[in-house]
Amino acid sequence: MPFADLGLSDELLQAVTDAGYTEPTPIQAAxxxxxxxxxxxxxxxxxxxxxxxxxxxxxxxxxxxxRSRARMPRSLILEPTRELAAQVAENFEKYGKRHKLSMALLIGGVSMGDQIKALEKGVDVLIATPGRLMDLFGRGNILLTGCSLLVIDEADRMLDMGFIPDIEEICTKLPKQRQTLLFSATMPPPIKKLADKFLDNPKQIEVARPASTNTNITQWLVPVKASAFEKRDRLRQLLAQPEVTNAIIFCNRKTTVRELNKSLKSHGFKSGEIHGDMEQPQRLAELDLFKRGDVTILVASDVAARGLDIKGVSHVFNFDAPWHPDDYVHRIGRTGRAGATGTAYTFVAPDDVENIDNIEKLTGQKIPRLEAAPTPAADAAEPEQRPRRERRDRRPARAEAPAAQPVPRREEAARREEARPPRDDRRPRRDVPQDGPDEGWNGPIPDFLTVKLVIQP
Structure with missing residues (x-):
């Protein structure tokens, strides 16, 4: 079915064609x-x-x-994250270039003053995260009584992030006579309850089984030990494959994101990072670098897992197995998009067995295990181990004193000093091995400590 059969205007059809699309996806057609x-x-x-x-x-x-009116948007789109909100705004700019619609983006991390100015002019489309919207509403900068169309996007993600109470309050401030669109990858009971409460005789459209994974994505489990060194080494082996043109690597913690990105850069990979501690302009700048290809590997926390439409991602790596099975579906969905194929690797340490079981139960499929990597050669050992062995091998054998012949202490000290390996003057004296009770004294032996031995014939 072509887009022309869906009832869209000629101007909009031309914008879709200009964007390079000819046929709608199943969810678009339905x-x-x-x-x-x-x-x-x-x-x-x-x-x-x-x-x-x-x-x-x-x-x-x-x-x-x-016609739009000041502080009274005509439509409202709620998104769980700043990145998703910014992506929806990009879609409106791309497809609405032949229409004179005004738009405002209400997200955290950017100037509130500019957002208030945009609302004062009046907007046709307001795209917002619940937190910033509630903040501006509480300040009296926005009225929702003129909003005739509401979109709640990524509803299950809203649930995960604790936004459902805010969404319920927002819905009560909109006119009862409105059109409401709710989109979600899954339909847990709280989302079903939300839909029953605020949607009027909705048409339910389901293009895939809830929580199913994209059949265009080849999935692998990669058994690894819990050691960060081994996981990084295995990751570099997989990234070195010629078919990996670009990749997103997901970690469970922001500290892991930073450390892994630093490690990849030190090994010559063109990598960047995105996580919740970064300011919004930084996060968008990193995404732009990745989209342009200036950065080919993006290390990310789950803030980037849902909804980001980045074309041509060949591989996804779960450096950490996700704690929640739903996150697995959303993470690997960054590849294999728009009919393309992709590959997803998930590293599995011994403690991840339960998480993987939950993922396989949710998706209804058994994920194949990738064969273990070859055992690293001796020269692949951790660098801090090799110098110690080499220093021990280079150290000359210590001269031993004759077992049966007593020697004056002054002569004994002099002999030991001659037999000692050459000392690096830059090293503290305390690093020199201590072999006897008097080795701590480095000066000449005082006369009163000299013991004269009389040997009887």
Missing amino acids: AIPPVLMMRDIIGIAQTGTGKTASFVLPMIDILAHG
């Missing part, structure tokens, strides 16, 4: 016509299926006629 008919929608689709365009495209045509 969702766009009922959205244009002003129906409420529940869209259940795995990540990477093009669901963002399934609501952006019809919204542009719906909002093409009408």
Whole structure:
């Protein structure tokens, strides 16, 4: 089915063609016509299926006629993260270039003053994260009574992040007579309850089994020890494969993201990082570098796992097995997008067995194990071990004193000093081995300590 059969305007069809698309994805083909008919929608689709365009495209045509008013947006899109909100804004700019729609982006980490100025002018489309929206609403900078279309995107992620109470409060401030679109990769009971409460006779669209993984993605489990050294070594082996053109590597902790990125750079990889401790401009700058190819490896925490539409990612690596099985689906969904194929590797340490079991139960499939890597050669040992062995091998044998012949202490001290290996003057004297009770004294032997031995014939 071509886009022309979905009921979109000619201007919008031209923008879609200019963007390089000819046929809609299954979620787009199923969702766009009922959205244009002003129906409420529940869209259940795995990540990477093009669901963002399934609501952006019809919204542009719906909002093409009408006039915005100050502080009263005509439509509202709620996103769980700043990155997702920024991505939706990019979609509106790309597809709405032939329409004169105004847009505002309300996210944390950027100037609130500029956002307030945009609201004062009036906007047709407001894209926001719940926290910043509630903040501006509490300050009296925004009114939601003129909002006729609401989109709740990544609803299951909203649940994970604790935003459901905020969303419920936001829904109560919008007109009851409105169109509501809810999209989610999974439909847990709290999301079902939210939909029952705030959607009116919705049309449910499901293009894949909930929590299923993309069949275009080849998945592997990589058994490793818990040692960070071995995991990094195994990761570098896999990254060195010629088919790895670019990759996103996911870690569970922000500290691991920073340390791994530093390690990869030291080994010559063009890597960058993105995590929650970074300011929003930094995060967007890193994403732009990755999209342009200036950086080919992006080490990320789960802040980047959901919804980011980065084309052509050949591989995903779970350096840490995800704690929550849903996160696995969203992580590996960064590859194999828009009909392309991809590969996902998940490192499995002994403590990750339960996490992997939960992932396989959720997805309903057994993930094959990758054969163990060859045992590293001796020269691949940790660098701090080799110098110690080499120093021991180079050290000359210590001269031994005759066993049966007593020697004056002054002569004994002089002999031991001559037999001692040459000392690096830069090393502290305390590093010299201590062989006897008097070895701590480095000066001449005082006369009163000299013992004269009389040997009887």
